[in-house]
Amino acid sequence: MTKPVIEARNLDLTFQTNDGPVHALKGVSLDIGKGEFVSFIGPSGCGKTTFLRAIAALEHPTAGTLTVNGMTPDEARRERAYGYVFQAAGLYPWRTIAGNIKLPLEIMGFQKSEQDKRVADVLKLVDLDGFGKKFPWQLSGGMQQRASIARALAFDADILLMDEPFGALDEIVRDHLNEQLLALWARTEKTIGFVTHSIPEAVYLSTKIVVMSPRPGRITDVIESTLPRERPLDIRDTPEFLKLAHRVREGLRAGHAYDD
Amino acid sequence: MKSLLPILTVVAAIVALWYAAAVPMNAPWARDQAARADVTLTTPELIADTWSQERPRLPAPHQVVADLWGATGALVLEGRAFSKRSLITHAWYTLSATLLGFVIGTAAGVLLAVGIVYNRAMDMAVMPWAIASQTIPILAIAPMIIVVLNSLGIQGIIPKAIISAYLSFFPVVVGMVKGLRAPGRDQLDLLATYSATGGNEFWKLRLPASMPYFFTAMKISIAAALVGTIVGELPTGAVRGLGARMLSGSYYGQTIQIWSALFAAAILAAALVGLIGLVERRILKRMGMQA
Structure with a gap:
């Protein structure tokens, strides 16, 4: 692995x-590779x-x-290093789906023709082909969240930060979107x-699972997944998957042992 | 059309109540006149009289309607729609000042709201004054505005429009402050992750998000603007405008004229609010927010 991202x-x-x-984070050290x-x-x-918000320079x-x-989070933001997906899709109700995806492109000053091309590309990527002219309320919750992922992908950042996007x-x-996210x-x-x-x-999606616990917020375990990159949904019934899930659960329980 | 029946029922009830109230209100005068002429009125005669006096305390609905028609439609048919007697002329004078006041008030309201949202000092300082301004009776402050402006050589439509603006800016301030602050933290954070400028935030998020609030505020504020204009017409001794009609009606005991001016004002207000509602539906629909 080269220098971590x-x-x-x-x-x-x-x-x-x-x-x-309130100690939201204490002594957190972590490398995330490309x-x-x-x-x-x-x-x-x-x-x-x-922690995710700190990476996005929303907290300091x-x-x-x-x-x-290799930059500070603030510099990285200016370099458009990441797209951020929030728990709520947060699409602007007064913009169409295409209009919503264009929002970051307009702010970042992309050419009009380039905007249209990118909108078409990312809509295809999240399987929302042909929904560009719809308004958000015309889409289901899952489709709205896919549109918000498309919006985060539109300006082609290398890093995608997702805060409980399917919560x-x-x-x-959720299962369906998890599959799509892996494909993406x-x-x-x-x-x-x-x-x-x-x-x-967490186990289904990740190559690395970071288990955290509260008061103070800290990392209790970092699990490198042993699952292959190719993951059909039924991988979740394999012993290997269950073993990983078990270890995550143990980690969470250990974190809670501090409480009464 | 289902909603028509309850509305008509209420209207019918009000009209019935009105006719009923006109009898005891106007009966003393009818009896007085009868006593002077040395005749005795039967009950039906008495009732008929209370509904057809020339200067009743409370005019009956049909008298008001007849006067309204006489001062509008009938004159139009005669081709004298804009004569001095015409309520259309008076309504136009009031309307023009109302619209000017509404535009000034709305613009001031929006500017103040932007200031309150973006400037901490204004946030702390402006709202209490805005609220205080509305607690002062407009009837007390209107003559002062007119006298002060008059001494500066400003007359005509402007003083009325300023009184009207004085009443109409407030709902816009309150509505727009709420509207501009409507976007939640996630929406603001999202823009932050794009390194968006303050201008982006205002034009692309806060302003469009405030539109529903803006229209609601404007519906209240245009009605307030009309009230402000009419109040502004009272102390000036204005000879034109609905307020002037009400004032002269009360000078000369022309109760029917007062009531028809009152109704003209109400119809005007309803039309203005309806018009804004129409624009609201159009624009919000285009913005995809009708759901």
């Missing part, structure tokens, strides 16, 4: 609240979302170093950071 060393992040300081699919899993308050660490493509969807839709990842070779609280989702 994302490199965190002894990261601390403390929020000052009215009830005193083309990896890394899941962050843990109970709420474990800092998984905070209070101590430690964090580099993205609000039902299990059947295989085709585009992007580096993906993926926050989830679902063990099967």
Whole structure:
């Protein structure tokens, strides 16, 4: 492996609240290599979302170093290093699907013809061909989330950061989207950071699973997946999958042992 | 058309109540006149009289309607739609000041709202004053505005429009502040991940997100603008405008004239609010937000 795409060393992040300081992250060190699919899993308050937001320069660490493509997160953002997908699709209701995907392209100043070409490309990539002229409310929740992934892909960033993107969807839709996401990842070779609280989702998708625990938010285990890159849905019934899932569960339980 | 029946029922009830109320309101005068002429009125005669007096305390609906028609439609048929007696003329004077005041008020409201949302000092300072401005009775402040502007040599439509703007800016400020702040943290964070500028944030997110709030605010503010204009016409001794009609009606005891001016104002307000509602539906539909 060459130099990691994302490199965190002894990261601390403390929020000052009215009830005193909250240690969202404490001593977090992690390397993410190019083309990896890394899941962050843990109970709420474990800092998984905070870590993702720190990578995206939406939060700023209070101590430690964090580099993205060898730059600070702020510089990396200006270089359009990543696309970010939120839990809610967050499409603008007054823009069509194509209009929503164009939003980052307009802001980044792409040519009009280039915008149209890219919109068509990413719509194909997320299997929403022909839905460009629809408004968000005309699409199902799963389709809206796919459109928001398309929006994050439109400007061709190497890194895709996803914060529980399928958290609000039902299990059947979720399975389907997980499969599609893996296919997309295989085709585009992007580096993906993926926050989830679902063990099967984390194990199914990832090449690396980062188990985190709260108070203070920290990493308790980093599991390199032994599963092959090619993953049909029924891989989830194999002993190897179950063994990985078991280890994740153990890690989560160990983290909780600190509590009463 | 299902909604028509309940509406008509309510209208019928109000009209019935109105006719019923006109009897005791106008009966003393009818009895008085009868006593002077030394005749006794039977009950049907009394009732008929209370509904057809020239200067009743409470005119009956048909008297108001007849006067309204006489001052509008009938004159149009005679080809004198814009004569001095015509309510259309008066309504036009009021309407022009209302529209000017509404435009000034809406523009001021939007600017103030943008200031409140983007400037912390304005956020802390402006709202209390805006609220205070609306607690001062407009009736008290309107003459002062007119006197002050008059001494500066400003007369005619402008003072009325300013009083109208004074009432109409407030709903727009409140609505637009709420609308411009409607986008949630995720939507703002999303723009941040694109390294979007403040201008991007305003034009591409905050402004479009505020449109539903804007239209709701404008519906309230145009009705307020009309009230402001009419109030502005009262203390000026204006000879034109619906407010002037109401004032002269009350000077000369022309109750029917007061009521028909009142109805003209109500019809005008309903038309203006309806018009904005129409524009709202058009624009929001084009923005894909009718659902």
